[in-house]
Amino acid sequence: MQSTQQIRRQIQSTKNTSQITKAMEMVAASKMKKSQERALMARPYAMAALGILESVSESVEPKKHILLRKREVKNLCLLVVTSDKGLCGGLNSNILKEAKKIIKKEKDKNITIIAIGKKTENYFKNKNEVCAVFNAIGDTIELRETLPISKIIIEDFTNRKYDKVIAIYTNFISTIKQEVKVKKLLPITRRSIEETIEEIEDKQEKEETNSNNIEYKFEPSAEKVLCDLLPNLIETQVYHIILESNASEHSARMVAMKNATDSALEILDDLKLSYNYIRQQKITQEISEISAGVAAQEG
Amino acid sequence: MKINLQIITPEKVAYKGEADQVTLPTREGEITILANHIPLISTMKHGELCIKNGNEEIPMAVCNGFVEVKKNNITIMTDIAERVHEIDEEKAKEARKKAEDMLKEKDRMSDVAFADATAILEKSLARIKVLKKRRK
Numbered sequence: 429m430q431s432t433q434q435i436r437r438q439i440q441s442t443k444n445t446s447q448i449t450k451a452m453e454m455v456a457a458s459k460m461k462k463s464q465e466r467a468l469m470a471r472p473y474a475m476a477a478l479g480i481l482e483s484v485s486e487s488v489e490p491k492k493h494i495l496l497r498k499r500e501v502k503n504l505c506l507l508v509v510t511s512d513k514g515l516c517g518g519l520n521s522n523i524l525k526e527a528k529k530i531i532k533k534e535k536d537k538n539i540t541i542i543a544i545g546k547k548t549e550n551y552f553k554n555k556n557e558v559c560a561v562f563n564a565i566g567d568t569i570e571l572r573e574t575l576p577i578s579k580i581i582i583e584d585f586t587n588r589k590y591d592k593v594i595a596i597y598t599n600f601i602s603t604i605k606q607e608v609k610v611k612k613l614l615p616i617t618r619r620s621i622e623e624t625i626e627e628i629e630d631k632q633e634k635e636e637t638n639s640n641n642i643e644y645k646f647e648p649s650a651e652k653v654l655c656d657l658l659p660n661l662i663e664t665q666v667y668h669i670i671l672e673s674n675a676s677e678h679s680a681r682m683v684a685m686k687n688a689t690d691s692a693l694e695i696l697d698d699l700k701l702s703y704n705y706i707r708q709q710k711i712t713q714e715i716s717e718i719s720a721g722v723a724a725q726e727g
Numbered sequence: 728m729k730i731n732l733q734i735i736t737p738e739k740v741a742y743k744g745e746a747d748q749v750t751l752p753t754r755e756g757e758i759t760i761l762a763n764h765i766p767l768i769s770t771m772k773h774g775e776l777c778i779k780n781g782n783e784e785i786p787m788a789v790c791n792g793f794v795e796v797k798k799n800n801i802t803i804m805t806d807i808a809e810r811v812h813e814i815d816e817e818k819a820k821e822a823r824k825k826a827e828d829m830l831k832e833k834d835r836m837s838d839v840a841f842a843d844a845t846a847i848l849e850k851s852l853a854r855i856k857v858l859k860k861r862r863k
Contacts, residue, residue, distance in 0.1 A: 469739045476735050476804045480768060480795045571737045571806070572846070576839055642797060647755050647769035656770050657793060667737060 432710070435703045442699060446692030452515070453685035460603065460678035462568075467600055467668075467675040474668045477661050478625050483642070484657060485618060488650045494586055495658045498615050503538040503590035505559075505581070506530065507613065507666075508552070509597035509673045510545035512563055516681035519598060519606065520547040526608045527596050531556065540590055542580065544670070559584075569674065571667045578663040585614045597669045598676035599627075604683055606676035613665060616658065624665075728762035732778065734787070734803045741787070741808035742778065749801060750777040751794060760796055767796040771805060773849040775857045786811055788857040790850045807850055811861050814854045823851035 485496075508527050510520040524547070531539055543549040543561045552558050560580050565573065581593050592614065599609040612620050646653050732749055734742040750759040752774030760767075773790040792805030826848035833841055 466738070470737055472733075472740050473735045473737045473804060476733070476795075476802050477793075479802065480793055480804070483768060483795065483797070572843065575842070579839065642766045644766045644768050647753060647767065650768075653768055653770055653793070660793075664737065 430702075430706070432703060432706055435699055435706065439696060439699045439703065442692055442696050446689050446696065449685045449688040449692060453682055453689055456678050456682035456685055460675070460682050463671070463675040463678050464600065464603075466568075467671040470668055470671050474664050475625065477657070477664045478621055481616070481657055481661055482618075482621055482625070483644060484646075484650060484654055485621070487644055487646070488654055492651060493654050493658060495582070495614060495662070496616050498617065499591050501537060501591045503540065503588075503592075504534055505540045505542060505584070505590040505593045507542045507577075507581070507593060507595040507597075507669075508544065508548045509595065509669060510547035511673070511677040512546040512565070514547070515684060516677055517684035519677060519680040520545075522608050523596055523598060524548070524551050526610060530594070530596070530610070538590075542577070544577070544673075565670060565674075569667075569670060571663065574667045574670055575663060578659070578666045581614065581666070582659055582662055595666075595669055597673045598680075600672045600675040600679065603679045606680055609672075611665075611669070613662060616661070728799070729780075730760065730762050730764075730799045730801055732801045732803070734776075734789075734805065734808050736805055736808050742785070744780075746778045746780045748779045749803075750775075750779075751789070751803065752776070753794070760794075760801060762799055764796050764799075766798070767794070769794050771803070773853040775853065775860065776803070776805075776808070786857050786861055788814060788850075788853040790846075790853050806846070807853070809854065809857075811857060814858055816855075816858055819851045819854040819858070822847055823855065826851060 506527060508523060510523050514520065527541075527548075539556055541548070541552045541556050541558045543552055543558050544563075544565065546563050549558065549561045549563065560577075562577055584590055585593060592612065595609075595611045595613050597609055597611070598606045600606055611624070644650075729745040729747060730749070732742060732744060732746045733740065748759055748761045750757060752772050753769045754772050755769070757774075758769075771789065771792045771794055774788075776787045776789045778785040778787070788807065788809045789803075789805045790807045792803065794804075795802045826844045829836070829840070829844040830848065833844075836844070
């Protein structure tokens with residue numbers, strides 16, 4: 429049987445742990461609120477960009493721009509987005525699992541990784557070719573800060589370093605639900621645009637997007653607009669992906685920490701019970717010893 | 728007849744509602760869009776955007792982006808969209824000076840840094856322009 433001292437020590441350390449996880453939960457909760465807001469605020473912009481692209485692509489032959497052109501896939505680029513820090517439940521391991529699955533499926537192709545977040549970097553460091561690493565992306569990220577990422581993607585795609593770019597990230601649905609999302613970034617096709625629109629629309633009130641059969645006038649010209657719009661669209665999407673991942677990370681962490689606090693409190697209850705049990709037993713024993721002693725003297 | 732106007736930046740929806748007309752700087756020059764405009768897609772540069780709704784006039788500083796006119800729905804996507812009271816004059820002037828200094832050494836700059844500095848410069852110019860015009 430454990431001594432009371434031992435149990436007391438255990439109680440103290442469990443208490444400390446629960447205090448730490450509680451504090452982390454609070455921090456994550458406040459960060460979560462901010463990042464969720466930002467992710468939601470950014471959705472209309474992504475939506476509008478896609479809407480304009482849709483209108484443009486009706487009037488322009490898609491083969492005209494290199495970012496729209498499909499080609500045989502020999503070199504594949506994966507943009508894997510995880511967090512820098514752990515302690516956020518299964519978030520990162522789910523992403524890495526999905527990435528592993530894709531790599532296995534496409535193993536006849538040349539795969540390059542763009543790692544966003546330390547967890548991805550550490551995981552792929554010695555396994556695959558990592559062409560770029562972006563760490564320490566803050567919670568208050570601005571579009572400007574994601575530009576280097578989109579620049580690399582666009583340039584390398586244009587230079588035929590890879591023929592297809594896929595992003596693996598966590599899509600934020602609600603505080604308790606986030607899902608791993610695999611999204612094709614490049615080349616941009618009608619189908620991928622429509623899919624993305626549907627996806628965002630699912631979460632928002634549906635707006636009318638009846639753009640059929642409208643003849644647009646383009647200024648200066650459709651090609652010029654397209655040349656400006658496509659890189660902008662990729663930039664917006666990368667930004668959007670990172671915001672969604674950020675919101676997911678903080679939500680997942682908050683939930684994980686809440687669970688940790690809850691189980692710490694449960695363990696604390698159990699420990700207290702066994703502590704009192706032992707203490708009671710000791711007292712009973714002492715009393716019976718004393719009364720036995722008294723009885724012996726009287727007798 | 729009014730138009731439905733939506734101004735969206737990556738951070739937020741800056742304006743959503745009805746308007747009589749909107750004036751904005753496109754790459755080809757300044758245009759004003761009234762109701763029943765033909766469908767149009769155009770690119771914008773930095774400068775001043777002005778919404779007129781009844782007697783109300785809302786000027787905004789905008790920087791780069793796109794405008795789509797569809798029936799009487801206008802969607803404007805831009806990097807920034809700030810109303811006069813949201814603009815910090817000191818900060819804008821400081822940013823302009825910093826960006827100009829940076830651009831002086833453009834030979835030694837990387838592409839990214841150059842694009843960054845240009846973007847900052849354009850934004851601060853748009854802000855200062857709107858402030859100057861509206862403070863008079």
